[in-house]
Amino acid sequence: MRIVKCELKKIFKNRVIFIALAVFLLLNIINIYRNYNIHNGVDDCVVTGQLYLREQLDGELTEDKRALIYQQAEKVSGLLYNKKYANQTAPENDFITGYAFWDSQLWNTYRDYIDKAQSFNENIEQKSAEALKKAEYYSGKNEFYEAENKLYYNTYSGRKITGIYDTNGLPDYFRYSLSSVLSVIMLLLGVVPIFSSECECDMDTVLLTSKNGRRKTAFAKIISALIYSFAIELVFSICDFLSFMCFARLDGLGQSLYAVQGFGMCSADITVWQFCLILFAMRTIGMSVICLVFLLLSKLFRRSVAPFVTGACLFFSLMLIKTFFTDTSGEIINIFNPISLLVSFNYFCDFTAVNLFGTPVFSYVIVGSVGVVIVFILCVLIFSMPLKMQLRFPKLTFRRSVRL
Amino acid sequence: MSTLELKSISKSYGKKQVLDNLNCTFEKGVYGLLGPNGAGKTTLISIIVNILNADSGEVLFGGKLVKVLGSDYYDDIGYLPQYPHFYSNYTAQEFLEYIAVIKGLSKKKAKQKIDELFEFVNLQNDKKKKVGAYSGGMRQRLGIAQALINNPEILILDEPTAGLDPKERIRFRNLISRISEDKTVILATHIVTDVESIARDVILINKGRIICNDTPENLIESINGKVWSFEIPHNEIEDSLSQFIVSNVQYSGDGFLIKTVGEKPCKSAQNVPATLEEVYLCYVSESGGEI
Numbered sequence: 001m002r003i004v005k006c007e008l009k010k011i012f013k014n015r016v017i018f019i020a021l022a023v024f025l026l027l028n029i030i031n032i033y034r035n036y037n038i039h040n041g042v043d044d045c046v047v048t049g050q051l052y053l054r055e056q057l058d059g060e061l062t063e064d065k066r067a068l069i070y071q072q073a074e075k076v077s078g079l080l081y082n083k084k085y086a087n088q089t090a091p092e093n094d095f096i097t098g099y100a101f102w103d104s105q106l107w108n109t110y111r112d113y114i115d116k117a118q119s120f121n122e123n124i125e126q127k128s129a130e131a132l133k134k135a136e137y138y139s140g141k142n143e144f145y146e147a148e149n150k151l152y153y154n155t156y157s158g159r160k161i162t163g164i165y166d167t168n169g170l171p172d173y174f175r176y177s178l179s180s181v182l183s184v185i186m187l188l189l190g191v192v193p194i195f196s197s198e199c200e201c202d203m204d205t206v207l208l209t210s211k212n213g214r215r216k217t218a219f220a221k222i223i224s225a226l227i228y229s230f231a232i233e234l235v236f237s238i239c240d241f242l243s244f245m246c247f248a249r250l251d252g253l254g255q256s257l258y259a260v261q262g263f264g265m266c267s268a269d270i271t272v273w274q275f276c277l278i279l280f281a282m283r284t285i286g287m288s289v290i291c292l293v294f295l296l297l298s299k300l301f302r303r304s305v306a307p308f309v310t311g312a313c314l315f316f317s318l319m320l321i322k323t324f325f326t327d328t329s330g331e332i333i334n335i336f337n338p339i340s341l342l343v344s345f346n347y348f349c350d351f352t353a354v355n356l357f358g359t360p361v362f363s364y365v366i367v368g369s370v371g372v373v374i375v376f377i378l379c380v381l382i383f384s385m386p387l388k389m390q391l392r393f394p395k396l397t398f399r400r401s402v403r404l
Numbered sequence: 405m406s407t408l409e410l411k412s413i414s415k416s417y418g419k420k421q422v423l424d425n426l427n428c429t430f431e432k433g434v435y436g437l438l439g440p441n442g443a444g445k446t447t448l449i450s451i452i453v454n455i456l457n458a459d460s461g462e463v464l465f466g467g468k469l470v471k472v473l474g475s476d477y478y479d480d481i482g483y484l485p486q487y488p489h490f491y492s493n494y495t496a497q498e499f500l501e502y503i504a505v506i507k508g509l510s511k512k513k514a515k516q517k518i519d520e521l522f523e524f525v526n527l528q529n530d531k532k533k534k535v536g537a538y539s540g541g542m543r544q545r546l547g548i549a550q551a552l553i554n555n556p557e558i559l560i561l562d563e564p565t566a567g568l569d570p571k572e573r574i575r576f577r578n579l580i581s582r583i584s585e586d587k588t589v590i591l592a593t594h595i596v597t598d599v600e601s602i603a604r605d606v607i608l609i610n611k612g613r614i615i616c617n618d619t620p621e622n623l624i625e626s627i628n629g630k631v632w633s634f635e636i637p638h639n640e641i642e643d644s645l646s647q648f649i650v651s652n653v654q655y656s657g658d659g660f661l662i663k664t665v666g667e668k669p670c671k672s673a674q675n676v677p678a679t680l681e682e683v684y685l686c687y688v689s690e691s692g693g694e695i
Contacts, residue, residue: 002505009502013493201489206550208455209483211475211508 003216007224011190020189021232024182025239032243036172046106049097050166053106054251058165065164066114073107076100110164117161120264128157148353148360155267155351161259165252170260170272173244179236180283180342184315186232187291191225192307195298215383222295222379229291233284241276257348265350267362279345282364285371286341290315292378293338299385335363341371406466406480407431408452408558408588413461415447415612422447424612426461430558434584436599436620437592438684439609445592446486448609449562452590453483465558478507482551486562488543492536496527496546499535500553507554514553521549525579541572548579558588565598577602600680608687615687623683631682632664634673644669649689651682665689 011017034040039047057065079085079100091098097106135149198204207213244250252259257275258266270278293314297307322339324330334340335354340347347367353360413426422444439445450456452463454470454477463470470477490499500521504514522528525545530538538546544564551559561580565573580589581602591599599606600620607617616623631651636644637659644650648664655661663676665686 006502006505010491013491015493201491202485202487203490205450205453205455205485206483206488206503207506209453209478209481210503210506211478211554213478213506214475217506 003212003220004223004227007194007217007220008227011194011224011228014190014193017186017190020186021235024186025235028179028182028236028239029243031178032176032240033247036169036176036244036248038169038247038249043097043102045091045097045099046102049095049102049106051249052096053110054166054249057110058251059163061114061117061162061164069107069110069114073104073111076104076107080104109166113164113166117164117259120258121160124156124159124264128153131156144355144358144360147358151353151360152351155269156265159256159258159269161256163252163255163259165255165259167252167255167260169244169248169250170252171262172248173240173250174263174275174279174345175343176240176244177343179240180286183232183236183287184290187229187287187294188308188311188315190228190232191291191294192298192311193304194221194225194295196301196304196307199302200304218383218385222292222382225291225295226288229287230284233280233287237280237283263349266348267351267353268348268364275348278348282341282344282368282371285368285375286338286344288375289338289341289371289378292375292382296378296382299382335367335370336374338371338374340367344368406557409462409464409467410448410452411462411464413448413451413458413463415444415451415456415458422612423451423458426609426612426614428607428614428617430588430590432584432586432588433604434580434589434591434599434602436603436606437590437609438594438596438599438606439592440594440688443594443609444612445594445609446562449483449560449590449592453481453560479554480557482554482556482559484544484547484551484559484561484564487566488547490535490543490546490550492534494535495532496522496535496538497531499546500549503550503553509554517553517555518549521552524552524582525549526575539572540567541569541575544568544572544576545579548576548583552583556587558590559583560590560592562592563594564591565593565595573598596679596681596684606680606683608684610688615690616683620680620683624678624680627665627678627683627686629675630665630667630686631676631678632666632669632673633661633676634664634670635659635661649685651679651685 038050057069076095085100088099088101092100095103097103131149131152135146135153138145138149140146193200198207207217210217253272253276255272257263257268257270257272260266260272266275268275268278294307294311297310297314298304301307301310318337318339321330322334322337322343325333344364344367347362347364352363354363354366356366408430410426410428413423414421415423426448437445437448447456451458454463465473465477465480491502494502497518500518501514504518509517519528522531525548527542527545527549530542535543535546547564548561551561564580565576568576577598580591583589584602584604591603593599603620605617606620606623608615608623616626618626635656635658641653641660641662644660644662644664645653648662648669649666650662650664652663653660663682664673665678665682666689
């Protein structure tokens with residue numbers, strides 16, 4: 001434990017880490033403020049009205065609420081046919097926002113929520129029933145299709161949206177990925193020097209001739225790199241969440257994820273809160289994979305510049321693979337791509353099951369599990385790599401030649 | 405006090421034989437490991453400290469194979485590498501605290517030992533300074549402190565005085581002398597004056613072989629009668645330099661006064677007392693090394 005503390009101290013002794021962290025957090029907050037602020041391009045009166053309606057209406061959908069929303073939507077929309085309100089220039093106290101037009105927009109939004117919820121409830125039952133029929137059809141003909149349709153039925157049957165929430169900000173929050181890029185840069189800065197800097201300052205031989213400087217230190221370095229990676233992910237996740245809460249005014253965190261726009265066919269029956277935690281866990285696994293890849297590069301090179309450049313190029317390549325390899329074979333490749341874990345919301349948007357030895361398994365389960373396995377493999381690989389690698393394989397490791 | 409024995413150590417990189425059947429025993433005192441650049445000193449040290457495997461041969465400490473001793477061996481080893489930079493953003497105090505952790509010292513013991521060592525290497529007033537702000541000499545003294553923190557029986561110093569000014573070099577030599585009271589100190593260098601006055605034994609190594617191993621006095625004695633001094637005119641200096649093993653050239657009004665090692669170069673040459681530097685030149689040239 002003392003060695004892990006020392007290794008963490010070594011990482012955080014680097015002032016660049018703190019400067020970069022401060023700059024990146026600021027950049028992240030500014031980006032969220034500029035692009036996801038609820039006030040962006042909207043009059044204050046509209047925002048005030050929106051927040052007021054949220055307070056009044058968000059929650060379980062009751063008959064009273066339904067009646068009120070339909071009634072108000074119809075009433076205010078009807079007013080817009082009146083010339084007075086169609087060209088209204090001064091606010092009036094009769095309206096929540098002060099203006100008939102904006103009130104009609106707000107009430108219609110809530111009416112849409114109700115309509116969508118109703119249509120979802122009807123469609124999902126229909127689709128579930130179809131899946132059950134298909135499962136019966138494939139019974140004895142194709143085991144995988146049968147199992148896949150049964151899974152579909154089990155996943156979606158009985159789903160019902162019973163509440164209404166203003167969920168517009170949530171998809172943006174789930175899809176937000178700038179902080180992941182910034183976290184990876186932080187990993188490059190913190191993790192790349194872990195092994196290579198020991199060679200740079202001639203401490204590698206001192207470590208190798210010390211009682212705890214060999215395997216114990218290698219193990220401590222792996223643990224400290226993972227702790228650092230987790231800490232960075234946690235800081236950026238908290239920053240994202242608080243910034244979105246503050247600027248985008250996220251709402252409806254307690255409702256089912258399938259009630260959020262774009263997540264109607266979500267394959268996991270979880271609440272938004274739980275989904276936030278799962279996304280965090282997936283990102284943490286992804287970051288751990290990237291962190292360990294950087295650590296491996298750090299182990300292979302004797303100077304920090306080389307693993308830094310290689311690491312940055314590798315990350316860029318992985319991003320390109322994730323973006324452009326979208327066909328079936330590309331999807332298989334991307335199961336092993338840690339970037340998939342950083343943007344894992346995609347795997348929750350739809351019903352995507354992978355054929356695993358004849359059993360349908362949700363792709364997010366596969367991607368998460370593969371990530372954990374890769375983390376474990378990389379840990380074992382780095383730990384079991386020869387301590388004196390540069391002396392045994394001077395050409396392979398790009399380190400300076402042995403002094404004779 | 406356990407002895408360190410090297411038995412038939414050989415090592416090669418590809419076709420190049422770096423160490424060839426080396427045998428040696430180290431007991432208490434300073435051992436000067438002398439040899440030209442590329443002689444195999446660092447490879448030998450790497451094998452002694454068990455960071456490099458020999459192709460054949462054994463390293464024994466206290467009669468036991470160091471491979472068998474495993475990490476326990478490192479309890480008795482202190483090592484100062486060539487040109488250490490250490491962690492420039494650490495203070496000397498933080499650095500030694502870290503070394504204490506990786507050497508397995510308890511917190512209490514480490515604190516006490518660190519205070520002692522700062523005093524011993526005369527850095528007690530600079531322990532809060534960043535290592536990056538240390539001069540070369542201060543860094544080498546800090547290096548000695550880190551090597552001594554676990555109170556090892558064997559201290560191995562690889563080119564410890566390279567780049568130091570004369571004052572720091574003398575200071576460093578005195579430090580080593582004090583340490584050698586109850587330890588084996590192996591000092592690898594190609595600077596002869598580093599070991600001349602403090603070494604109990606000098607081991608001359610060239611092309612991977614030990615070409616002589618004896619006390620400085622005996623080595624000097626062994627070439628007495630082989631060191632010559634004579635004067636030559638200005639125009640003969642180039643010829644003399646290529647013809648003889650020249651240990652010193654001194655300008656005199658009429659020409660140059662030169663010192664050579666080997667057979668009597670000319671009738672006018674006079675026999676003069678030898679130094680360890682001439683011993684080095686004599687043996688290295690005899691073993692086919694480049695001077």
